[in-house]
Amino acid sequence: MTTVIAQGTFDLLHPGHVHYLTDAAARGDELHVIVARRENVTHKAKPVLPDRQRRDMVAALDVVDEAHLGHPEDIFVPIERIQPDVIVLGYDQHHDDDGIRAALSDRGIDCAVERASAREPRYEGELLSTGRIIERIVHERVE
Numbered sequence: 624m625t626t627v628i629a630q631g632t633f634d635l636l637h638p639g640h641v642h643y644l645t646d647a648a649a650r651g652d653e654l655h656v657i658v659a660r661r662e663n664v665t666h667k668a669k670p671v672l673p674d675r676q677r678r679d680m681v682a683a684l685d686v687v688d689e690a691h692l693g694h695p696e697d698i699f700v701p702i703e704r705i706q707p708d709v710i711v712l713g714y715d716q717h718h719d720d721d722g723i724r725a726a727l728s729d730r731g732i733d734c735a736v737e738r739a740s741a742r743e744p745r746y747e748g749e750l751l752s753t754g755r756i757i758e759r760i761v762h763e764r765v766e
């Protein structure tokens with residue numbers, strides 16, 4: 624039984640998110656997703672949707688076995704509880720792979736760290752970024 628963890632903000636869901644989670648799920652038997660708490664999204668604009676709504680939408684996806692809201696202070700607390708075999712980072716996540724490996728090893732967690740693949744747009748106008756969906760809404764709907 625191989626347990627996999629993926630993580631992210633997942634504000635306005637799009638096919639890039641589905642691609643990432645499908646890729647992560649294919650690397651094991653059970654996929655757990657940690658959804659970042661609003662207070663911990665500091666490297667870009669805060670999510671539009673509430674924590675619980677983002678968690679509920681991720682949990683509704685077929686490839687996801689369980690979606691959890693992240694810990695408010697220590698990102699390793701959910702990992703210690705779930706005991707994954709693999710953590711799959713998104714292709715563009717800003718986290719440092721070796722830094723995470725070192726932190727896991729310090730805590731005695733034996734877990735591989737891998738990177739997911741990217742999905743490119745497949746047709747004209749397909750938007751694979753929450754930030755770009757919001758830009759399009761502002762451009763097309765806000766006077």
Ligand SMILES: Cc1cc2nc3c(=O)[nH]c(=O)nc-3n(C[C@H](O)[C@H](O)[C@H](O)COP(=O)(O)O)c2cc1C
Pocket residue numbers: 630631632633657658659660661663664665692693694695697698699700701710712713716717718723
């Ligand atoms: C291994 C791992 C575990 C994480 N666990 C948590 C957590 O428990 N709580 C949380 O608020 N954020 C957690 N995060 C951080 C968020 O997922 C972080 O904000 C995330 O990188 C969002 O980036 P993105 O939406 O740009 O992908 C974790 C990140 C990683 C890489």
Ligand SMILES: Nc1ncnc2c1ncn2[C@@H]1O[C@H](COP(=O)(O)OP(=O)(O)OP(=O)(O)O)[C@@H](O)[C@H]1O
Pocket residue numbers: 630631632633634638639640642643667712713714715716739740741742743751752753754755
């Ligand atoms: N086109 C894509 N292909 C593969 N993975 C993607 C794609 N878009 C997003 N992801 C992955 O989904 C996870 C969550 O993404 P996140 O919530 O940051 O949304 P986002 O759409 O990338 O955000 P934004 O574009 O606003 O920064 C990240 O790990 C990211 O790598």
